[in-house]
Amino acid sequence: MENKNYENSLDELIRASMELTDEPSCELNIRLKAELYQKEAAMAGKQMRSISLWYVPMVLNFILFSLFAVFALLVIANPYIAKLIAGICLYMSMAGVFITLLGVKRANLKEDVMVHIQKRGVLA
Secondary structure, three states, rough: OOOHHHHHHHHHHHHHHHOOOOOHHHHHHHHHHHHHHHHHHHHHHHOOOEEEEOOOHHHHHHHHHHHHHHHHHOOOOOOHHHHHHHHHHHHHHHHHHHHHHHHHHHHOOOOOOEEEEEOOOOOO
16 A cells, blocks of 8 residues: 555656646856857867968078078088088077977967967858
8 A cells, every 4th residue: 555655756756746837047047058059159169270480580581591502502612611600500490490480388488479370161
């Protein structure tokens, strides 16, 4: 007999819970929408490609001093002086690369100067 009574009360609880039509509060909806917008903004940030502008002077320095080295080898008649000047120019280009990489790593300047490029086919 106890079993039947227990089953009836359980059935009544299940039926009562199925009939509830409570709607969430307005504050809860606002908080959930805000959280959803934040997640969408985070996803949009991941769909963009970022390039640091700190590498532009390094590349230009490397190209410029490499061209100076080639120019010195082609123009200067004395091979020893030509090789010496070409070596100095190549040394300057490699030093520029080293200094830039060291500065970006140690000073943490990479995030400050960046260009953000949107990937193709992605609407942000």
